[in-house]
Structures are given as structure tokens and as C-alpha cells.
Amino acid sequence: MKNIDNNSNTAVFSQRRIGKTALIKHVFFLLKKKQSTIYLDIFPTLSLKEFSNTLATAIYREFPIHKSAGKKFMDFIKLLRPTIKINALSGEPELMLDISQPDQIEKSIPQLFSFLDQQQKKVVIAIDEFQQILSYPEKNVEAFLRTIIKNLHNISFIFLGSDSKLMIEIFNSAKRPFYGSTNFMVLNKIPKEEYISYIMNSFVAAGVDMDVKVPEVILNLTCTHTYYTQRLCHEIFADRFLFITEKDVVNTLYKLIQQNEAIYFQYRNLLTKAQWNTLKAIAAEKTVYQPYSQNFIKKYDLGSTSTLKRNFEALVDKALIYQNLAVEEPYYEVEDKFLMHWLQSD
Known part of the structure; x- marks a missing residue:
């Protein structure tokens, strides 16, 4: 909020x-009355064209066409021949821009940001999974976006990412366009003592001892991982225990593991x-x-160091393991x- x-x-x-998206939505709730808020998740995007459509859709949802700002937005981008369609999975409206040539893409994104500016x-934009831009096929994407963003005066940006290695490369490497352009915030796990109190109070408030x-x-x-803690607590609560024991927790965990076994x-x-x-x-x-x-290598008979490095890289790339670089060690x-426990029992 201070930034x-x-x-x-x-x-x-x-x-x-861990809770990045929930945190941003809470911040946006607090800001809503005095500032316009735009949230876009670019993890599914594979190019600048898809980035443009995702940005346009996010703006359209903040400024719907039945409002004066929404009408101005549609008029502002009319040369991009926008069309509205309904997402078959979410049922939410999406805005599609008629852009196919590189020069059209290079003009569309500055236009969209210009409208907000x-x-x-004031406008606050949160771009989730920002490291996804590194996978786009277009050249110099970082420089292209940085050039646009640095000339905006009425917009604050929040760049979110779950790949700490790539996010650090984007924002902390002196050779990269976004170097020195942001303040850093690492979202760590909730402190254990606070979480213990929260879990106990939540169950007691619901009449469960x-x-x-x-x-x-x-x-x-x-x-202490937010998602898996919430999932396990939800399943325990759904079982309607009047008094929860340690055995109940373990049994519920293994029930969840069994539900996911086919995926594992x-x-x-x-x-x-070797990767397995x-x-x-x-x-x-x-x-x-x-x-x-x-x-470590000898304890688990993992072969040569070079092979092991490739295995680690493959598992990180497949999002099966996480490398935490935002700590001293x-x-x-x-x-x-849940997969971790299944592997331990295999």
C-alpha cells in the first residue's frame, strides 16, 4: 500500500x-473506492498478442461498456476492431482485438496503457505470473514493455511471480531493462505460531473442538504451505468431527492422497x-x-553430478519441485x- x-x-x-492472488484481491478491495484496479493473469498467454487480449479483457471488466468510461474505452480502441465473446469455461466476457501483424501488436499495447494513464x-495494475513474458517468441519483450511503462504517470504496477529465479533475473540483473524499476516484496509462509492460533480459533468458532x-x-x-493447509483443514471440517484428534488429521490426509493417486x-x-x-x-x-x-548423491544413489543437475532442472521446469532462492540458504x-507424503510412503 505504501508503494x-x-x-x-x-x-x-x-x-x-502461498496466497499472492488473495493478497492482491484484498489490497484491491481496500483501494476500490479511490482507485481503479486491474488484475490480469498472464500465465496462460504465449505471445504479446495474447498479452494484449488479456490486458484488453481486464480493462473491459473494470470499465464495462454500460458505464461512460467503458464506452470511451471501446471508442478509444475501435481501430483495433474489438469483439466480445464469452469464455466457454468461465462464462466471463473476453475482449478480442483484431491484431496479427507485429506493428499492430506494438501499437495496441501502448494504446491500452495510454487509455488507463x-x-x-489513479490506476493500479497487477500482472500475475509476470515471468511468463520470458517465454514469448517475440524479441526484446522486456525492453518493449519497460519502455512503455516508464512513460506512464497515472499507473502503479504490481508484478507478481511464482518463479523466484526468473523474477530475480528480470528485476535484479543490472543487464535487464526492469533493473532498479521496482521495490521487492517476498511473500513468505504465515508464521507458524500465528497459523496455529488461527486454525484453533476458526474451528472453535465453528463449534468444533x-x-x-x-x-x-x-x-x-x-x-505450513497455505494451499495445502487450507485444503486439509477444509476436508477435516467436511467430515463433521465434533472433536478432532491427531489420528483424524492423519487419516484425512491419506484420504486426500488416495484421491490424487491416479495423478501421481x-x-x-x-x-x-532417474528423474523419479x-x-x-x-x-x-x-x-x-x-x-x-x-x-546426498550417495545416500540415494543418484548417479553423476551432471545427470543430477539435469534432473533437478527438469523437475523445476515441470513444477514438481520448487527452488526457493529468496532465503539466506x-x-x-x-x-x-500431498505428493511429498505419497512419495515418502511409496
Whole structure:
């Protein structure tokens, strides 16, 4: 909030499903009365053209056509021949721009940002999974976007990402266009003591009592990861226990694991034997601080260092493991905590 008030841009990164999106939506709720807020998730986008359409759709949803600003927006982009369609999966309206040539794309994105920059109210834009721009086929995407953004005066940007390595490269490398353009914020896991209190109070408020050790057991099993903690707690609550024991928590966890077992077998079939063994070794350790140490390699018979490096890179690329670089001692861990327990019991 302070960065927004000071017209500073912010780069936020954390592990997937820790709560970045929920945090931004809460911030937008607080800002809504005095500022316009635009949220776009570009993870599904594969090019600048798709980025343009996603941005246009996000603007259209903030400024719907039945409002005066929405009518101005449609008139502002009429040369791009916008068409509205309904997303078959979400049922939400989407805006499609008639752009196919590179020069059209290069003009469309500045036009869209220009419209926002001309609004009377300040605009805050959150771009989720910003590191996705690195996969676009067009050249110099970072420089192209940075050139546009640095000339805007009425917009604050929040760049969110779940790949800490790529986000650090984009914003912290002196050779990159976005270097020095943002303030950093690392979204860490909720402190364990605070989470224990929250879990206990939430269940008690719903009329459910529990053994005093239960919240800590839940957090130990989920490694204090927001999504898996919420999922496990939801499943426990759905079972309608009047009094929750440690055994109830463990049984519920393994019920969830069994529900996902078919997916886990698919993972195994998609990985090489060496990659699968590496994944199992990481699960057994929970956190791996020195992945190429001889102790780790020999303990799990993981082959040569060069092969192991390729396996780690493949598992990170497939989002099966996460490399946390935003700490004093970087480490690797299995992304899916339920998968981690399944691997430990395999």
C-alpha cells in the first residue's frame, strides 16, 4: 500500500499457492473506492498478442461498456476492431482485438496503457505470473514493455511471480531493462505460531473442538504451505468431527492422497527413472540445501553430478519441485505437499 501511495512499482514473488492472488484481491478491495484496479493473469498467454487480449479483457471488466468510461474505452480502441465473446469455461466476457501483424501488436499495447494513464482516478495494475513474458517468441519483450511503462504517470504496477529465479533475473540483473524499476516484496509462509492460533480459533468458532496439538500436526504435515493447509483443514471440517484428534488429521490426509493417486501415477509415467528417483530423494529429505553434495548423491544413489543437475532442472521446469532462492540458504522442496507424503510412503 505504501508503494502505491508513493507511486512506486512493486515486484512480489513467492512459491505457488502461498496466497499472492488473495493478497492482491484484498489490497484491491481496500483501494476500490479511490482507485481503479486491474488484475490480469498472464500465465496462460504465449505471445504479446495474447498479452494484449488479456490486458484488453481486464480493462473491459473494470470499465464495462454500460458505464461512460467503458464506452470511451471501446471508442478509444475501435481501430483495433474489438469483439466480445464469452469464455466457454468461465462464462466471463473476453475482449478480442483484431491484431496479427507485429506493428499492430506494438501499437495496441501502448494504446491500452495510454487509455488507463488518461483516467481521472489513479490506476493500479497487477500482472500475475509476470515471468511468463520470458517465454514469448517475440524479441526484446522486456525492453518493449519497460519502455512503455516508464512513460506512464497515472499507473502503479504490481508484478507478481511464482518463479523466484526468473523474477530475480528480470528485476535484479543490472543487464535487464526492469533493473532498479521496482521495490521487492517476498511473500513468505504465515508464521507458524500465528497459523496455529488461527486454525484453533476458526474451528472453535465453528463449534468444533480439538486436541491442543492438532493445529501443529496439520502444519507439520503441510509444511505450513497455505494451499495445502487450507485444503486439509477444509476436508477435516467436511467430515463433521465434533472433536478432532491427531489420528483424524492423519487419516484425512491419506484420504486426500488416495484421491490424487491416479495423478501421481501419471507423474511417474511421464518422468524418466532417474528423474523419479531424484524426486523421491527430495521428498524423503523434505528440504534439500546441498543437492550436489556427495552425501546426498550417495545416500540415494543418484548417479553423476551432471545427470543430477539435469534432473533437478527438469523437475523445476515441470513444477514438481520448487527452488526457493529468496532465503539466506536456498533450498529445493517438492511443490505438492500431498505428493511429498505419497512419495515418502511409496
